[in-house]
Amino acid sequence: MEQELLLKLKRKAADVRKNIIDAVFSAGSGHPGGSLSCADILTVLYFKHMNVNPSAPKDPDRDRFVLSKGHASPVLYSVLAEKGYIPKKDLLTFRQADSYLEGHPSLKDVPGVDMTTGSLGQGICAACGMAQMGKLDKRGYRVYAILGDGELQEGQVWEAMMYAAHYKLDNLTAFLDHNGLQIDGDITKVMSPEPVAAKFEAFGWNVIIIDGHDMNQIDNAVEKAKKTKGKPTMIVAETVKGKGVSYMENQYGWHGKAPNQEQRDKAIAEIDAYIENLGV
Amino acid sequence: MKKATRAAYGEALAEYGSNERIIVLDADLSKSTMTASFKELYPERFFNTGIAEANMISSAAGMATCNKIVFASSFAIFAAVRAAEQIRNSVCYPKLNVKIAATHAGISVGEDGATHQAIEDIAIMRALPNMTVIQPCDGRETKQAVKAIIDYNGPVYLRLGRLAVEDIYDNSYEFQIGKGVQLKDGCDVTIIATGLMVKPALDAYEALRAQGILARVINIHTIKPIDKEIIIKAARETGAIVTAEEHNIIGGLGSAVCEVLCDELPAPVKRVGIEDKFGKSGKPEDLINLYSLTAENIVIKAKIAMALKRQ
Numbered sequence: 001m002e003q004e005l006l007l008k009l010k011r012k013a014a015d016v017r018k019n020i021i022d023a024v025f026s027a028g029s030g031h032p033g034g035s036l037s038c039a040d041i042l043t044v045l046y047f048k049h050m051n052v053n054p055s056a057p058k059d060p061d062r063d064r065f066v067l068s069k070g071h072a073s074p075v076l077y078s079v080l081a082e083k084g085y086i087p088k089k090d091l092l093t094f095r096q097a098d099s100y101l102e103g104h105p106s107l108k109d110v111p112g113v114d115m116t117t118g119s120l121g122q123g124i125c126a127a128c129g130m131a132q133m134g135k136l137d138k139r140g141y142r143v144y145a146i147l148g149d150g151e152l153q154e155g156q157v158w159e160a161m162m163y164a165a166h167y168k169l170d171n172l173t174a175f176l177d178h179n180g181l182q183i184d185g186d187i188t189k190v191m192s193p194e195p196v197a198a199k200f201e202a203f204g205w206n207v208i209i210i211d212g213h214d215m216n217q218i219d220n221a222v223e224k225a226k227k228t229k230g231k232p233t234m235i236v237a238e239t240v241k242g243k244g245v246s247y248m249e250n251q252y253g254w255h256g257k258a259p260n261q262e263q264r265d266k267a268i269a270e271i272d273a274y275i276e277n278l279g280v
Numbered sequence: 281m282k283k284a285t286r287a288a289y290g291e292a293l294a295e296y297g298s299n300e301r302i303i304v305l306d307a308d309l310s311k312s313t314m315t316a317s318f319k320e321l322y323p324e325r326f327f328n329t330g331i332a333e334a335n336m337i338s339s340a341a342g343m344a345t346c347n348k349i350v351f352a353s354s355f356a357i358f359a360a361v362r363a364a365e366q367i368r369n370s371v372c373y374p375k376l377n378v379k380i381a382a383t384h385a386g387i388s389v390g391e392d393g394a395t396h397q398a399i400e401d402i403a404i405m406r407a408l409p410n411m412t413v414i415q416p417c418d419g420r421e422t423k424q425a426v427k428a429i430i431d432y433n434g435p436v437y438l439r440l441g442r443l444a445v446e447d448i449y450d451n452s453y454e455f456q457i458g459k460g461v462q463l464k465d466g467c468d469v470t471i472i473a474t475g476l477m478v479k480p481a482l483d484a485y486e487a488l489r490a491q492g493i494l495a496r497v498i499n500i501h502t503i504k505p506i507d508k509e510i511i512i513k514a515a516r517e518t519g520a521i522v523t524a525e526e527h528n529i530i531g532g533l534g535s536a537v538c539e540v541l542c543d544e545l546p547a548p549v550k551r552v553g554i555e556d557k558f559g560k561s562g563k564p565e566d567l568i569n570l571y572s573l574t575a576e577n578i579v580i581k582a583k584i585a586m587a588l589k590r591q
Contacts, residue, residue: 060347107345107374115345116374122338122366129342132327133303137346156366159335167327 011280013043017244019078025264027095033254035075037179037239042079044218054084057111066115068123069148070104085112121154131172145174150182152193164232165204172232173225179241181252200234212237282444286383288419290314292426305352313353313383333363341370344377356382356398371435372410381438386526387559387567388443397559403531405437406504413504415439417478418448424455443564460507466494469582470514474533477524483575511540515547520585529553548588550581
């Protein structure tokens with residue numbers, strides 16, 4: 001993609017990361033690690049690829065996005081705020097009793113949320129249902145979903161893998177946020193879903209492996225998925241849990257923990273330094 | 281004429297299936313749940329998910345977000361019990377327009393035995409916020425219930441049976457979600473029944489009448505939201521209640537009636553149902569007798585309830 005756009009997207013992803021930190025900090029709880037690991041993917045989707053309009057969040061022809069790993073709600077809310085679906089200041093009400101920003105995304109409560117998720121394994125199935133209806137109704141929309149790699153341990157995910165390939169849902173593109181860590185530690189030590197790419201291939205998916213923080217690679221993979229006929233596409237995105245905040249990177253302890261004031265300030269300072277480096 | 285409520289469900293889907301918003305899903309049981317009749321007519325709107333109920337329910341939810349009316353069918357044990365959490369989080373919490381039409385509920389499944397006989401599904405479905413729970417008692421009521429839930433926007437659990445049951449209603453019947461139906465008037469005791477227990481309730485009415493006891497008989501097809509008024513009125517006017525259901529006595533119709541009465545107008549209630557044990561293999565009629573889901577048991581319980589009335 002063009003350098004100018006790339007810089008813009010990088011800046012946007014940095015803003016999204018700051019939003020994530022502040023939302024989780026304000027809440028005093030939440031899931032920063034897995035939100036930061038897929039921030040680049042959501043940014044490229046929402047700001048380059050998806051045909052969506054914040055003033056018509058229920059447009060039947062819109063592209064859909066399902067955050068199957070619903071605990072990463074801070075990244076979705078942050079992107080929706082940057083996109084103009086919700087006021088940015090509302091992010092600071094995340095997880096509060098008087099807020100509509102639930103711990104896990106709720107489609108009835110948040111404009112722009114296409115599916116209620118949080119119970120792992122269910123979102124990808126709902127995405128299959130949406131893609132199936134897109135085909136039936138001959139609407140040109142595409143459906144995007146993001147799965148966690150720990151989430152692959154849910155048997156229901158593999159029911160969806162079979163279903164999407166069986167019904168040739170080539171309007172469905174899923175990402176695997178392959179950061180390698182889950183609550184109890186390394187996914188291969190807790191219950192290994194590896195080798196993931198070979199499994200998706202064996203289930204009949206088109207598989208593309210990328211660096212999930214390289215926006216050009218994300219962009220190219222999405223383009224390839226759009227051109228793939230007769231098969232759903234799984235983009236296995238190699239990512240770093242906690243990406244962009246040094247002390248959170250590759251630390252499973254930051255799966256579901258909020259930073260304290262000092263940690264929050266350090267994270268924001270790091271991201272601000274990154275933004276300054278970008279020069280946009 | 282005898283007809284299974286699942287058969288009437290299949291007929292209803294075929295009859296109302298021209299509505300293009302209707303989508304039907306099945307998990308490899310379409311010949312048993314009778315969704316095959318819809319598949320024949322509208323193959324492009326029928327999707328077999330294979331033996332994968334969790335995905336069936338969650339993908340149904342995704343379809344419902346696309347302005348569809350989605351019927352998802354399997355046996356009650358696999359739909360409501362195996363996929364209970366999918367129904368809760370994918371369907372009920374976002375209040376999506378998915379109808380869980382579950383057949384082969386209760387012990388009248390027969391020979392397949394305990395693993396296939398859902399006796400706890402009403403209890404589970406009833407405890408879910410946003411869920412409507414309906415159990416028709418005959419073919420006509422089933423067809424009308426299907427029509428009504430097509431028009432109702434929201435999650436529904438429709439509990440259907442395998443066994444052919446006698447007609448309770450004639451063509452003049454009008455079904456309304458949430459409205460109980462008084463089938464017989466009486467002043468001594470009230471029998472509140474649902475599903476295939478409505479027929480034994482009517483038989484019990486005759487037996488009691490022969491002994492000089494006038495029983496009121498009410499069909500509660502909508503177990504949630506339950507018709508509180510008709511229950512309170514029955515308690516006020518007859519003073520004693522018997523409930524009858526093909527379900528565990530824990531959590532089903534009997535519990536729902538007791539909840540209404542303990543809040544509004546406490547009265548003696550005796551519950552006829554499965555006494556907190558699993559089913560078993562056998563001919564449906566034999567099991568119905570073995571588990572005392574009979575008019576005789578309703579008569580016995582009616583007399584006990586009457587004896588408990590406050591003097």
